[in-house]
Amino acid sequence: MGNSVTIRGKAKYLGGVGTKVTGITRRKFKPNLQRLRVTVGHGTNTSLLVCTQCIRSGAVVKLVKLQPFRLPSVEKTRPVAIEAVPSGPRARP
Numbered sequence: 683m684g685n686s687v688t689i690r691g692k693a694k695y696l697g698g699v700g701t702k703v704t705g706i707t708r709r710k711f712k713p714n715l716q717r718l719r720v721t722v723g724h725g726t727n728t729s730l731l732v733c734t735q736c737i738r739s740g741a742v743v744k745l746v747k748l749q750p751f752r753l754p755s756v757e758k759t760r761p762v763a764i765e766a767v768p769s770g771p772r773a774r775p
Contacts, residue, residue, distance in 0.1 A: 684709055719745040 692698025
């Protein structure tokens with residue numbers, strides 16, 4: 683819970699006569715809920731209301747409709763060392 687303060691007038695440092703509080707009303711701070719399809723348990727998918735902090739922190743696992751494309755794996759070979767050849771104005775003998 684908190685207060686919503688309504689202010690009227692121009693600040694003195696801006697050339698006005700000052701600001702006045704004309705109303706204070708109670709307000710609620712609500713979480714930013716999003717409807718999201720998530721994977722729960724052993725591959726079960728459900729639709730839940732999830733706060734944005736839980737989505738950003740990774741507390742819930744989003745439903746993956748398509749797996750990302752991956753190139754076929756190629757055997758890793760040792761890189762060949764390439765000898766550096768100097769270039770530029772100072773490289774001349």
